[in-house]
Amino acid sequence: MDALPHTGTMTAIEATEEEITPHLDDTVSIAAINGPRSIVVSGDNTAKIAAHFAHRKTKQLAVSHAFHSHHMDAMLDDFRTVARTLTYSAPQIPIVSTVAVDSDLTDPEYWVTQVRSAVRFHHAVVELETRGVTTYIELGPDGVLTAQAQQSAEGTFTAALRRGRDETTTTLTALGTAYVHGRPVTVAQGNLVDLPTYAFQHERYWLVPTGGGNATELGLGESGHPLLGGLLRLADGESTVLTGRLSPSSWLADHKVRGTVVVPGTALVDMALHAGELAGHSTLDELVIEAPMLLTEAVQVQVKVIDDAVTIHSRTDNDWTLHATGTLSSTPATPQEFAWPPAGTPLDVDELYVTLTQRGLEYGPVFQGLTHAWRDGEVLYAEVQVPENGFGIHPALLDAALHPAAGTADSLALPFSWNGVTLHTREAGTIRVRLAPDDGNGLSLHAIDENGTPVLTIDRLLTRPVGAELTPPIDGLFEVAWPQITPNTRTTDHTLIEVPTGNIHDVTEHTLTTLQ
Structure with a gap:
């Protein structure tokens, strides 16, 4: 399956099979019937x-x-060719x-049918009930079924089993x-057997630090962050360093800007928040992204x-690139309550993503988490969903929360x-x-969960336009430079500056102003 082109989509819809069927054609079919009103196309x-x-x-x-x-x-x-090479036994x-x-x-053909046909989970459960089953135990990694x-x-x-609970x-x-x-x-009680006298054959599927040894032997701890695996607390007691490795073959590849995989700024925000939390800070007072982190190849992040x-760097060889600088504090931002569902005009989410694609923001499935959006004057509202997987605030979740603003802006900006920035509720x-303009040219963001509990507050967010070329890195800041100046040929022309009378302070100030 993985060799097939990464095309097509799947969508879960609250509807019956009878309601969905009239809308199907040769290009879209039912993939799963999970319940009487739960269909996946x-x-x-x-x-x-x-x-x-x-x-x-x-x-x-x-x-x-x-x-x-x-x-x-x-x-x-x-x-089918592979399925026919296997040996099958009747279930006991x-x-x-x-x-x-x-x-x-x-029959090998049965397993081929499994690949192509709809998963009629609802009908299977109904059949179990028909046969008198009254107790159901799910054997799997969580309780979804x-x-x-x-x-x-x-x-x-x-x-x-339940995710996050003791097994x-x-x-x-x-x-x-x-x-x-x-x-x-x-x-069942098993019989004890002797272990073999030779070492078990095994293979490593994780990176081994250069020089040998594992992370613990090298003095690294677990950071608890999905993208930053290593944690180092320096001996000065004042410095904390988190390290990780990002790959363009990961889910981050779903975030492209004009054809280039770019680590979203929301991922840098989540990294900074997590590092700050480990250092005893609850709020990201400021984070300025000075250069985009491009994933044309795997990079090491620090x-x-x-x-x-707080600073965020990356490198592909021996040269480090500074991507973001910021400050942390322990003073949380104040969350804001707002009514739901919001007033205003609904926005067409599909059309919004078409607009973003045309502007050069190419979002794959992971980043297309926006499900509903509204506009009420200058204020925008959005409902966003993404899979949960251990982030304080999932970068794709926060990125999708900004899509209504990006899709309704006049030009492409990041x-x-x-x-x-304060994270009130994790994961x-x-x-x-709620996205609202501030007194300047920025936005404020307030996010709550389905129960109205505050999740995230951003007092102010600024964007800047993306230039014609994403590379070299976007640069909206000044830099120190020492250009060589060639003196002009001396001329005999003179300029007369008329200075009014007055005290020496007034004369000096007027003279400088005139020279400028």
Whole structure:
């Protein structure tokens, strides 16, 4: 699948299968039926179907391909060839398929069908209930299916694992839940065996620091940040350094400016906030982006905090580039409450992304998190969703929150100055945003979650236009330079300056003004 072109989209829509079917064609099909009113469509452009259900909840999924659609057809023959080389055995416990109720799982063609056909999860759960099933335990990394299954059947639902929770406690709780609902629980007892006398064969799939040894041996700690893996607290007790490595093959590749992968300024803000938090600061008073961080190749990143100052550098070889400087404090910005849903005129999100693309901002699925937007005079509102994965504020979430302002601006501009940034709630996956102009030429941003709890406050955000070329780096600041001056040929011409009478201070001031 990964060899296929990264094309197409997938969108989750709150609707029934009967409501969706009239809007399907050869380019878009149903990829999954997760509940009686929970459908996922997949294909060339799922936004056109989502537009028919704008009054309901819709969400474009962050995926690399349009799975379970005609976009998979090009790999089916190769997949079938591999499937036919495997040995199959009949299942020893009953299985209900999400493709068909009566299926021969030992037929390689069944697994080819799984790739291409819609996942009818809702129908499978209904079939289980028909067969008398009343207790459901999800075996997976989280409880996503547990929540979906409760839309389709009555009974007891529990998950063996939950993201962010202790595995042993969660598994035993699931077994305990089944037990108190009348299901006997038997834990198999295995036999102890001797370990082999030779070292286990293994391969490393992570980077080993130059010179050998692991991070702990080199004095590095865990930073707790998805992009910055290493933490070093210097011996002076005043400096904290975080390091990481960013690759253009990561999800950051979904953020392009005029064809070049650029690390979004929101990622630099999140790095600075995280580094500041580790150093005991809660607020990013100011962060000025002095040069964009381009990902034409993998770069090493370094975030350093000394007292209340923060800097962000990167390098691809021995030369470091300064990307941002800022100051930190422990005085939080004041959050602002606002009503939801907002008043104002709804904006066409699809049309907005078309406008951004035409201007040179090319957003992949990860960064297309804007689901709804409104304009009320000069004030903009937005609802944004992205997957949760350990960021204080996900860079794609914050970037998408600014898309209404970028899409309604007169020209292409990127954020470069952030003031009064305070993260009130960590790891929000859905936020509601209010963007309002300030007394100057900046914007303020206030974000809340679905319960109205403050998530993020930005007192002031400034943007600057992107030049005709993104490289060399955008430079809106002065620099120190020593140009060589060639004296002009001396001339005999003279200029007479008339100086009025008065005290010496007045004469000097007037003379300097005239010379200028």
